[in-house]
Amino acid sequence: xxxEVKNIVKKFGSFAALDxxxxxxxxxxxxxxxxxxxxxKTTLLRIIAGLDWPDAGEVSIDGENALARGASERHVGFVFxxxxxxxxxxxxxxxxxxxxVQPRAIxxxxxxxxxxxxxxxxLVQLDWLSSRYPSxxxxxxxxxxxxxxxxxxxxxxxxxxxxFGALDAKVRKELRQWLRSLHSEIHVTSIFVTHDQEEALEVxxxxxxMDKGRIExxxxxxEVYDDPATAxxxxxxxxxxxxxxxxxxxSVRLAxxxxxxxxxxxxxxxxxxxxxxxxxxxxxxxxxxLEGAVRHVRSFGPIQRAEVALxxxxxxxxxxxxxxxDRELQAGxxxxxxxxxxxxxxxxx
Amino acid sequence: MSxxxxxxxxxxxxxxxxxxxxxxxxxxxxxxxxGLFLKTFELSLDQFWGIVTSRRTLNALKISFGLSFAAALVxxxxxTIIVWALVRYxxxxxxxxxxxxxxxxxxxxxxxxVALTQLFAQKGWLGAPLAELGIKVAFTPIGIFIxxxxxxxxxxxxxxxxxxxxxxxxxxxxxxSLGANxxxxxxxxxxxxxxxxxxxxFALAFARAxxxxxxxxxxxxNLPNVSExxxxxxxxxxxxxxYADATAIxxxxxxxxxxxxxxxxxxxxxxxxxxxxx
Amino acid sequence: MSMQSGLAPATELRxxxxxxxxxxxxxxxxxxxxxxxxxxxxxxxxxxxxxxxLIIIALAITFLSVFVVLxxxxxxxxxxxxxxxxxxxxxxxxxxxxxxxxxxxxxxISVGLNLVFGVIxxxxxxxxxxxxxxxxxxxxxxxxxxxxxxxxxxFVLLFGAQGYWGPWLQAHDIHVxxxxxxxxxxxxxxxxxxxARALIPLMQEQGTQEEEAAISLGxxxxxxxxxxxxxxxxxGLLYGVLLCNARAMGEFGAVSVxxxxxxxxxxxxxxxxxxxxxxxxxxxxxxxxxxxxxxxxITLVVKTILERRLDEGQQPSDH
Numbered sequence: 015x016x017x018e019v020k021n022i023v024k025k026f027g028s029f030a031a032l033d034x035x036x037x038x039x040x041x042x043x044x045x046x047x048x049x050x051x052x053x054x055k056t057t058l059l060r061i062i063a064g065l066d067w068p069d070a071g072e073v074s075i076d077g078e079n080a081l082a083r084g085a086s087e088r089h090v091g092f093v094f095x096x097x098x099x100x101x102x103x104x105x106x107x108x109x110x111x112x113x114x115v116q117p118r119a120i121x122x123x124x125x126x127x128x129x130x131x132x133x134x135x136x137l138v139q140l141d142w143l144s145s146r147y148p149s150x151x152x153x154x155x156x157x158x159x160x161x162x163x164x165x166x167x168x169x170x171x172x173x174x175x176x177x178f179g180a181l182d183a184k185v186r187k188e189l190r191q192w193l194r195s196l197h198s199e200i201h202v203t204s205i206f207v208t209h210d211q212e213e214a215l216e217v218x219x220x221x222x223x224m225d226k227g228r229i230e231x232x233x234x235x236x237e238v239y240d241d242p243a244t245a246x247x248x249x250x251x252x253x254x255x256x257x258x259x260x261x262x263x264x265s266v267r268l269a270x271x272x273x274x275x276x277x278x279x280x281x282x283x284x285x286x287x288x289x290x291x292x293x294x295x296x297x298x299x300x301x302x303x304l305e306g307a308v309r310h311v312r313s314f315g316p317i318q319r320a321e322v323a324l325x326x327x328x329x330x331x332x333x334x335x336x337x338x339x340d341r342e343l344q345a346g347x348x349x350x351x352x353x354x355x356x357x358x359x360x361x362x363x
Numbered sequence: 364m365s366x367x368x369x370x371x372x373x374x375x376x377x378x379x380x381x382x383x384x385x386x387x388x389x390x391x392x393x394x395x396x397x398g399l400f401l402k403t404f405e406l407s408l409d410q411f412w413g414i415v416t417s418r419r420t421l422n423a424l425k426i427s428f429g430l431s432f433a434a435a436l437v438x439x440x441x442x443t444i445i446v447w448a449l450v451r452y453x454x455x456x457x458x459x460x461x462x463x464x465x466x467x468x469x470x471x472x473x474x475x476x477v478a479l480t481q482l483f484a485q486k487g488w489l490g491a492p493l494a495e496l497g498i499k500v501a502f503t504p505i506g507i508f509i510x511x512x513x514x515x516x517x518x519x520x521x522x523x524x525x526x527x528x529x530x531x532x533x534x535x536x537x538x539x540s541l542g543a544n545x546x547x548x549x550x551x552x553x554x555x556x557x558x559x560x561x562x563x564x565f566a567l568a569f570a571r572a573x574x575x576x577x578x579x580x581x582x583x584x585n586l587p588n589v590s591e592x593x594x595x596x597x598x599x600x601x602x603x604x605x606y607a608d609a610t611a612i613x614x615x616x617x618x619x620x621x622x623x624x625x626x627x628x629x630x631x632x633x634x635x636x637x638x639x640x641x
Numbered sequence: 642m643s644m645q646s647g648l649a650p651a652t653e654l655r656x657x658x659x660x661x662x663x664x665x666x667x668x669x670x671x672x673x674x675x676x677x678x679x680x681x682x683x684x685x686x687x688x689x690x691x692x693x694x695l696i697i698i699a700l701a702i703t704f705l706s707v708f709v710v711l712x713x714x715x716x717x718x719x720x721x722x723x724x725x726x727x728x729x730x731x732x733x734x735x736x737x738x739x740x741x742x743x744x745x746x747x748x749x750i751s752v753g754l755n756l757v758f759g760v761i762x763x764x765x766x767x768x769x770x771x772x773x774x775x776x777x778x779x780x781x782x783x784x785x786x787x788x789x790x791x792x793x794x795x796f797v798l799l800f801g802a803q804g805y806w807g808p809w810l811q812a813h814d815i816h817v818x819x820x821x822x823x824x825x826x827x828x829x830x831x832x833x834x835x836x837a838r839a840l841i842p843l844m845q846e847q848g849t850q851e852e853e854a855a856i857s858l859g860x861x862x863x864x865x866x867x868x869x870x871x872x873x874x875x876x877g878l879l880y881g882v883l884l885c886n887a888r889a890m891g892e893f894g895a896v897s898v899x900x901x902x903x904x905x906x907x908x909x910x911x912x913x914x915x916x917x918x919x920x921x922x923x924x925x926x927x928x929x930x931x932x933x934x935x936x937x938x939i940t941l942v943v944k945t946i947l948e949r950r951l952d953e954g955q956q957p958s959d960h
Contacts (some may be wrong), residue, residue: 372769373849373853374768374849374852374856374865375856375861375862375865376764376765376866377768380761380762381765381771383761384777387758387762388780388781391830391833392780392784395798396795398804402798441700441704444701444704445705447697448697452694460705462941463705463709464705466713466938466941467708467709469944470713470933470934471890471891471892471893471910471911471933471936472893472894473891473912474891474911474930474937476915477926477927477930478713478716481927482712488711509708512708513708513712516705516709545688549689570786573788574788574790576789576893576897577789577893577894577897577911581918594789594790597791598898601794601801601898604803606797609794610794610798613788613790613794617791
C-alpha cells in the first residue's frame, strides 16, 4: 500500500505542528519518522491513521482520498506508545477485538477468529499468555500483544507511535531487532515514530528527519548519516563537532585564522562547520588546520576519545574527537587536526 | 461520502451526546431556573425590597443564616478534633466511627428530623436530662442549632481528611528539631496548612445548613419570628399562593449563599498563597 | 445539598481514603509518617502527650455518639417500642404500602433517566475538548447548591395553579403538581448530578487511548462504548447510581413542596414519616423511618466497598 501526503498543515492555536509536509511512502517499506519532541512526527502519524485531522492538505492511500474516511474505516493498524490494551479483556480477547467488531456481513465465524488469534500470538511468541490480563504482563510483552492486535485486522498499513519509548534500554534493543525481522516476514507497509536516532537508523529502510513541523531530510540511514542536508540533521544524527566559522571569498576562517579547508560552495557569511568526531585526522603539530592541546584521553575498545582545547581564540574551545588507537595520545600533547569530511551550513539554520 | 477537511474529533458521538446533554439540561435545569428568574423580575425593586425586609422575612433569614453560621463553627472545631483523632490516633472502634461520620449525609432528612426531635424532646433520652437542667431544646432555636450541627458533621471531616493524611511528617520533625514544642508545631505548622480545607468544609457545612429543611422543621418550633427558618417561610408563602413572596425570599437565600461561598473561595485562595500546602 | 466551592467534582462523595488501617499504610508518598502513633511518651516530637490524646479521642467519640449514633438508635428503638408485631403492622398498612410503592417508582424513574443522561453527558464532557466545559459542569452541579425547598419551588412556579403553565394544565386536566409527575420531576432535578459527577473524573482519568485503539481496529462508536468504555467505568457507574438512588428515595424538601400530601396517593416514604409523626403515631412513623435508615446504612456499606474498588482501579496497572 502506498501512502502519499501533500501539503499537510496542522496548527494548534498559533503553534504550527505541521507546516506544509509532503511525503511519499512506498509499498512494503519500513519508514521511520525521526525528530525531537514537537517536531510533528506523532501528529503526522495520527493524521495518516485518521486519529487526527489536518487543517489543510491531502492524504491518499493507494490513490484514494483517505480523509474521506475516519480511523475505523481506513484499515490501518495503530500501535500506541503506551499500548492502549483493553485492560478488562484478556490477551486473547484483546487480539480478537478487531475481528469481533467487524460488520456482520464480513465477520468471520468464531472458530476462524480463534485460529487467527492463535496464529498471531504464535507469531509474536506469546501464545502462552493468552488468558492473562494486560496488568499481568511486562512492558515488552504488552507491546508485542498490541502489535499482534493491530495485525489481526490485516491492515494495509502499520503505524507505530514510539512503540518502544516506554521500555527500558535492553528490552528496546531486543524489540527493535524483532520488529525488523517481523517486517521482513510480513512485508506490511509500516511507519514508526521515534526520537531515538539509533533506533531509526538501525531499523528503517528510509528515515524522515523532522523538526518544528517540517521535513528536514528524507533518505536511507546511510544517506542521512553521511550526507546530512541541513545543520539540524547533521547535529541531530550522530555526534558532531560544531565550530563557528566565517566564510568569505571562498576561504573559511575560525576566530580570524584561516582554516586549510575548501569552502565547497558555502555561501559567504557567518556559518557553522560540522565535523563528525571520527572524521578529524590527527597529525603532529603544525600539519593541519586546527591545533590544540590534549586535555584528557579515554580509551575504550578500538577507539580513544580525546578532549582537545583548541589553540586559537583564547584556548577556550574544547572539542571531543575519536581517534584509532594506533598511536596513543597523551594528556598535554599538542596535536594538529584536519577535518577529513565536513559540512558547512549557514549560521541561522 | 466526502468530507471537507475540517475539524473532526477522533471519537464519534460528540454531536449526538452533546445535543442530548444540552436538551436534557435545558428541560430539567434551565427551564425551571428560567421560571425562577422570570418570576423574580416580575417584581419591581420596591416590591422586592418590601417583601424581603418585612419583619417576618428578616427574622427568618436571620435565624437561618445566623444559626447555620454558628452550627458550622461548631462543626469546624469538632470536625477538626474528630478528623485529628481518626487520622492520627488508634483506638478501638476507630474504623466504625470513621464510617459513622457519613451517616448525616446519607440519612434521609425527614428521618434525621424526627429522630433528633424524639431524642431532644421533653421526655427524650437527652431532652429529659437537659430539661432537669432547665434547658429546653426541642421546639426552640436551640433545636434548630442542634439539627444544623448534625447535618454538617461530614463536611469538615471529609474535606480535611485527605489533606491531613497527605501531610508530610517531615515538616513536623523539622519543627521539632528547631525547638518547637508540640503545641507550637500543631498550631503554627500543621493547622495553618489545613486552613484551605477547613474553610472549604466550613463553607459546605454552612451552605448545607442554610438550605436544610427536613432535618430542621420537626425540631424547630416553627413560631414566626422566633424559630422559623427561611425555607419554611418559603413553603408557607407557596401554600398561600403568594408565589412572588416565596420567590423573593428564595432569591435572597440564593444570592446570600453564593456570596458567602464566593467570599470563602477568596479566603481560601488568600490562604493558599500565604500558606501553600505544597 | 452542598455547595461547589473549588473542590473537584465528586469530592464530597469520596473525600476520604478508605476507612481502613491498611489503606493508610498503602498510600503512596512516604506514608509511614501517616501511621498513627500509639503510646509514645510526652516529648516525642511526632505526637501529642497521652492525656491530650485521650481528651481528643474522648471528645470525638462523645460527640459522634451523641449526634450520630443516638439518633440512629432512637429510630429503631421507637419503631420497635411496641413490639415486632406492631412494627410489621405499621409497615403493612395500606398507606405505608402505597408510600413504599410510590418511593420505589419515583426512585426507579429518577435513577433510570439520570443514569442514561448522566452517561451521555459524561461521554460528551470527558472524551472531548470544547470551550465552556467548566460552565457546563457547573450547570450540572447546580441542583447540589440549591436548597431542596427551592428545588420544589421552581416547579411550583412552572406548574402550580398560579404558575406559568398552571392555567393551561388545568384547562387540559393534566396534573403535574400534587401528583406523581410532579414528584418525579422534582426528584429527577435533585438527583440530576450524581451519575455524571461520579463518571466525569473517572472517565477523564482513563483518557481516550483505549477508545482510540478500538476505533483504529474498526469498531463503531457504539461498539467502542459498550465493549471498551462501559466495562472500564462500571464501578463508577454503580457508585453514581447508588447515591442517586439513596437521594431519590430519601428526598423530602423538594417533594414536600410539590406533592400536596394526599394520603395514599402522593406521599413518598419520607412524607409519610412526617405525616404520621405530626399525628403522634410514633411507632408507625419510626417504622417507616427505620426502613429509610436501613437503606442509608446499606448504601454506606456498598459505597465503601465501591470506593475501595474504585481506588484499586486508579493503581498504575496498564498505561
